[in-house]
Amino acid sequence: MxxxxxxxxxxxxxxxxxxxxxxxDDKFFGELEKEMLxxxxxxxxxxxxxxxxxxxxxxxxxxxxxxxxxxxxxxxxxxxxxxxxxxxxxxxxxxxxxxxxxxxxxxxxxxxxxxxxxxxxxxxNPVDLRISCNPDVAVGVDTYVTTTVGLQAEQHIDNLFLTLSAPSYRDPGMQVTISGFSGDDIQEPRQSVTVPEKQFPFPRVNLKPGEAKEYKVKTRIKADLTGMTRLKCQHNLLHTKLVLLSESAPRExxxxxxxxxxxxxxxxxxxxxxxxxxxxxAQIMYTPFSIRREEPSSKKPEERLVQATPA
Missing domain, CATH: 2.60.40 (Immunoglobulin-like)
Structure with missing residues (x-):
């Protein structure tokens, strides 16, 4: 039947x-704490x-x-x-x-x-996300900044996907690239890194309540003084995007x-x-030029005056 x-x-x-x-304002300077999100x-x-x-x-x-x-x-x-x-x-x-x-x-x-x-x-927010840049004031024509990204789960996370990206555009005379990452062995400079890697089938990275993970990203800032048309002190360094997925229910x-x-x-x-x-x-202060405070002179002000020579 x-x-x-x-x-x-x-x-x-x-x-x-x-x-x-x-x-x-979708930006932070130097250090991000959970309460700022x-x-x-x-x-x-x-x-x-x-x-x-x-x-x-x-x-x-x-x-x-x-x-x-x-x-x-x-x-x-x-x-x-x-x-x-x-x-x-x-x-x-x-x-x-x-x-x-x-x-x-x-x-x-x-x-x-x-x-x-x-x-x-x-x-x-099911996670505590913290980000810190060291140093947050960078100086030099060719210099490096290390950014630490820390995650601690407050709820169970079935899967996460983390993307860390250097600015895709270039300021005149300046370039930012990722030269090192604790989650991967980087051989060549990149503009972005991910956890987990992009592949199919998609790997799963889960977190239990209280479990923590930490990643370190090394960015290289390189300046070309001949190509600089302006001097700006505050710059974008690293964009963080974290996607979390968890099984739920319609009424939760x-x-x-x-x-x-x-x-x-x-x-x-x-x-x-x-x-x-x-x-x-993440934003930091950056300048290719060293900034030094003028040393105070031991001479009295009147002794530093240049005497005019009579004609």
């Missing part, structure tokens, strides 16, 4: 909750399959009541109940029509909800997500991931 037919409908293949962190963007991504229609389907995002949000697309409803703030969107309004309209995928599409987090910021932080049809039934969600993106641009 064949199996009895089952009711079919859309399914969310994956749900991704992404929180982005950065410093207030603030959450600013919250993006919810999802992929739908088996959908004949999304008419009447709603996405609901639930936050603690004291969460302050700004949104690029206003919700259909914004209410507070039982200490929770509930945003409701019509799912059709969130479909990514811009990028996927041409794909011939029957019943499949993607959606995205973009929100901005405002103060007071919730505590959402940073927010609870559910998709409901016109009859109030929840759409199944097969897989949920939480993503954390941390970016920071």
């Amino acid at each position: 064949p199996d009895a037919p089952t009711e079919r409908g859309p399914v969310i293949e994956y749900l991704l909750k992404e929180v982005s962190f950065s410093t207030c 603030i959450p600013n963007n919250l993006n919810i991504y999802g992929r739908i399959s088996g959908a004949e229609s999304l008419h009447g389907y709603r996405l609901q995002a639930e936050f603690p009541e004291d969460t302050v949000l700004a949104y690029l697309k206003a919700p259909a409803t914004n209410s507070v109940k039982d200490g929770k703030r509930l945003l409701t969107y019509m799912l059709e309004d969130l479909v990514n029509y811009e990028d996927y309209w041409w794909l011939p995928l029957h019943g499949e599409t993607e959606f995205v909800l973009q929100l901005n987090l405002l103060p007071p910021f919730p505590k959402l 932080p940073p927010c609870s997500i559910s998709v409901i049809d016109s009859n109030g039934r929840q759409v199944p969600i097969k897989k949920t991931e939480r993503s954390t993106l941390l970016t920071a641009q």
